[in-house]
Amino acid sequence: MSSENLPGNENNLAGDILIVDDTPVNLRLLSNMLLGHGYNVRQAINGKMALMAVGVVPPDLILLDIMMPDLNGYEVCKALKADPKTASIPVIFLSALNEVFDKVKAFEVGGVDYIPKPFQFEEVLVRVKNHLALRDAHLQICQLNEDLEQRVYQRTQQLETVNIELRKLALHDSLTGLPNRVLLQERLNELLQPERCASTPKFGVLFLDCDRFRVVNNSLSHLAGDELLVALARRLEQCLRPGDTLARWGGDEFVILMPDIAKIQDAIAVVHNIFKSLDSPFTIRRREIFLNASIGIVIGDETYQYPEDLVRDADTAMYRAKALGKGQYYIFEPKMHQVMVQRLQLETDLQHAIAQNLIVPFYQPIVSLDTGKIIGFEALARWIDPQKGFISPGMFIPLAEETGIINLIGRAILKQACEDLATLQRQGIADETLNVSVNLSTLQFAQPDLVHQIDDILAQTQLSPHCLKLEITESAIMENSESASLMLQQFRDRAIQLSIDDFGTGYSSLSYLHSFPVDSLKIDRSFVDGLDGTPQSSGLIPAILSIAREMKMSAIAEGIETPQQLEQLRRLNCAYGQGYYFAKPLPAEAAAELLASQPRW
């Protein structure tokens, strides 16, 4: 209520006064006096009329006689005070009664003042003026209070909006807009409440990690990688059931929470939806990108107490899915947790092993099947632990690849292998035609400074680049296809040789292979294994050999274990071979002795 529309204030500045008195003389005298002083005056000759007049337009002040027939002044005043619309109008009682009792009563029923009759005009005027001023002050305070309340209300609203916004920011991922870890954990916590567990006992947690995302990120830009993540988030959302939560866990990892599932198939159905949705490529900056994901599933129930345990187990299952190959899912089994703990231990041990130089190359000879002489060695990493003894690469290379430690191992093996061969050359045991093959993992191959690292090592060890051969798998090339071509060309420019390892086991893309400067193909052991002297046991080997010839590459058969296998490979015109039949991987000194003895097979 603003001051312009205060009741009775429209037409006169002094105030609108209602005089209630059953004595016409009194009414007239008072009216004249107040009119003469600029007040607007209305008159009522009894209580009923007074209430009616107040109901039509509330006055600013009432001068109220006490002794009247029917409704007396006290009753009129009570009625006014009982109605919120009129309660604040100041009432000044007028009466000839002069006892203390009546004065007290007048204040009790809500009067603000009391003027005894016969009255002095000056006194009436002063009291009227004072009470009007008091009333104005009261109304102003009310108005200020109201404004203040309004402001407080608005501020509260603003604060609430800001709070909602802040909470949203704190609980959502800024890139994808999805719930973040914190919100996911809150939701998981709710699900783990005993009351909730009792009504819907089972729920699913899916941990999704993109395959090859790092490669995409490295070969595009990080901004394009971000765009891809956003596009992926939108696609994943399409695969959920109503009520499921998709959260970004971090990097290229997402977690899906399925609050109530009746059976594991419900979770698997969502996984299939996801895989299906990833069948078509994403278009990022006019480039088509295929993305795959590995998914771990855990079924949560009352046996779980903490949200982080659920996510941990789903993550563990996801790792298992990754180990199965790309684009797979795996359902968590409790025994996997134990395996994870062992893995963690292995990881720590591996870090120590590298620091203490316990990982060293062993050397397996590669033999010319034509001359029967050693033409080179493959360096194979061995972890020789003082307590546990010999740990095979099958145990630690995959882990090292997952954790990125492979880069350190790879560099150490490369350096040691170059150093060992350079030493053999200085000792006159090896000549310039003998080479050493070193395995490069996918991750190592993705390092932008790999060529630089190799240059450094060759310079430090003084080994000629043509004595070094790098073994990489087809998948390493495919996963780094953007950078591969340039990288391989840089090797070629330095006369470093190149072999495709485990040929025939990965996805062979002959058209790609054709365009890369590769020197040899290593025929995977699985093809050699089956050779028993019969033509049909040759399997795909003749085809691989003819591909190699066609592409002007030499072929090296891996895993030759028997003289029959050797014989058959010789008949098939395979140029080189490697395997236990010639020698197992040997420590450096034993390999040097073997070479010095100039064996011929």
Ligand code: C2E
């Ligand atoms: P690979 O590069 O294909 O190496 C050949 C594997 O076959 C070696 O296993 C070797 O010991 C084994 N082998 C050779 N001849 C025979 C045979 O006649 N019969 C049988 N059954 N096996 C034979 P190893 O040393 O256990 O290495 C396994 C894999 O680990 C290697 O496969 C390679 O992919 C990886 N690896 C080993 N050392 C390194 C390394 O320094 N860096 C990287 N990135 N990977 C490595």
Ligand code: MG
């Ligand atoms: Mg190899």
Ligand code: MG
């Ligand atoms: Mg191999």
